[in-house]
Amino acid sequence: MTPMEPTGAVRQSAEAAVQVSTVVPDVALEHRRQSERRVALAPELVTIRDLKMHFPVIEGALFSKEVARVKAVDGINLTIRKGETLGLVGESGCGKTTTGRCILRLEHPTGGEILFDGKNLVDLDQKSMQALRQKIQVIFQDPYSSLNPRMKIGEIISEPMKVHGTEPNKAARDARVAELLRLCGLDPKFADRYPHEMSGGQRQRVGIARALSVRPEFIICDEAISALDVSIQAQIINLLEDLREQFGLTYLFIAHDLSVVRHLCHRVAVMYLGKIVELADCDELYSNPLHPYTQALLAAVPVPDPDLERARAHRIVKGEVPSPMNPPKGCVFHPRCPLAVDCCAKIVPEFRELRPGHWVACSVI
Amino acid sequence: MEAGQVKRLKGRPYSTDDERREVSRLLKIDSLQTYFFSAAGVVKAVDGISLDINQGETIAIVGESGCGKSVSALSILRLVADPPGRIIGGSIRFRDRDLLKLSEEEIREVRGKDIAMVFQEPMTSLNPVLTIGRQLTETMEQHLDMTHDQAVARAVELLGMVGISDPARRLRQYPHHFSGGMRQRVMIAMALCCEPKLIIADEPTTALDVTVQAQILELMKDLTQRLGVALIIITHNLGIVARYADRVNVMYAGRIIESGTAHEIYHHPHHPYTLALLRSVPRMDQPRRARLDPVEGQPPDLSRLGAGCSFHPRCGFAIARCASQSPPLERIDGGDHLAACFEADNVAKSMARSS
Known part of the structure; x- marks a missing residue:
């Protein structure tokens, strides 16, 4: 292959794309963009402030004592607007499911607050929480174990x-x-x-x-499509989108499949070891990922195009997610980070807004 | 690549492509049929698949759950439980032997030694009560006539090769001491220990996180290339296939419905199911779309397959003939690209129009 060929191919496809968009304007996509702009101005439905969920590790039966703490969720801040779909992505053990369970109060958070419609869910007693659960529903990952087989x-x-x-x-x-x-x-x-x-x-x-049976406002989809086959996944994704449109639902979409999240979500938060490392509008996050972990995640997703795949550089992040019982000091990602410098091991990076709406926790960039 | 590895006999040029392929061919599956006999009827899990794999080549079998891809892999090593399953027809030639005709003793010699397997769930495929070391050395002592000390030395070397640090100490540990990714590395070391010619990896990374998945796949690619081992990857993930496979076989309802090079399959699909699969996934390399195009309907029940093409109830290209006749897997343009569809030309045109 000469170096000229790809350029020609790219130009050709760009021309083709322009042609398509002028001849047949994508009405549905334009509609979607409009709804995205509307959502960006909507009031906040859920506000999470400094949420912490630490699980004690207890040893000894008679004189039991706490020997360690698993910091599943360690001080996260999030807002979800009405009508918005917020994607929460990360690898297993990063705390994304625990965050969802805290909002449902299936776990009692050890710190922070979760405001839903102005009410703090963390302080509510069982009875008022029970009543509020009508508005907050959940769709679980495994369609086999989440339905009672005898009913x-x-x-x-x-x-x-x-x-x-x-x-x-x-x-x-x-x-x-x-x-x-x-x-x-x-x-x-x-x-x-x-x-x-x-x-x-x-x-x-x-x-x-x-x-949907109790007409909720907010649905937590915890890996709701991960267990399904590809051809069925697309059906369920379309269904979730239709329902969102029809009933004005708000979703917290917890998933590890980054391409599905890109398709479905308005904004995306990336979690790593109990912390949010990056938060941005969907298009912004995917076209301009700033945190080295987000970059590593995106680079690791194989794309279904053999020519593209083989031409693409593969920078693979080393190592595995450390135990949340004993997370690294400083920035939790520093032992695996290609950009890490000395201070990363000491200073916990601040979660700051680098561009409008684009938040990152990294001291190097 | 595979042709380059075969030594040409001096003074005797290859007369045809077919002959050259014959020389480097490692495994040839021909019209394999594996059925399961249950009270509810006969389930035709694998219904007449044929495929070849050459030395050092990586091929993929792609399909959704229940399409028969895992049963095909288990059939190669005759690991299908009987009853209820039985291989009722076809042949599997590995080098010069038909694996289906070997005695139970002889097939045991092939398993793990000539053909090794890496399974999906590293937790359930490792024995939880034996140390990693014991599980690694057992195979080598069995197949390679090694003494225990020799086997341990080689196990240490293998663990180092798959990227496990401090291998001598890790050998004495049990599977529960290892993370999912590390267990899969152990499985790969185990598959490599007898220097097999072929490794069958059945959904090797499905249970793993994306960053670990990328590590494991790169490791498998490096090792198979360096050691010249052929690899069959069985997966449902179209991205993995695009990155690693030379040839791709798409399965649906117990049959291979399309087969070709990765480039052909992804850029010029000729079967409506392949086309539908490619269109149904959201893609990071393309602009966001407003809607996905799912494959409508459900995959068929393999015990109640009617006459005709098994995809026709879900197919947008179906014609009257599809309901009564089953399309054979045929060559497209006389090349290596095969598809089983009466309307293959129309499918290809539709793909060309849309891209």
């Missing part, structure tokens, strides 16, 4: 309505179940079936229908 699909979907008393009448509940199933792309007849009779994609649709 029929109809019972699974109507359970939250019974608990929260939103539809006290059985006939009304059944009608709502049928409506929800249809909404999620399933036949209403599925209400009489059991989870084992359905495929993974269908079960995940049931999980979504259950989350």
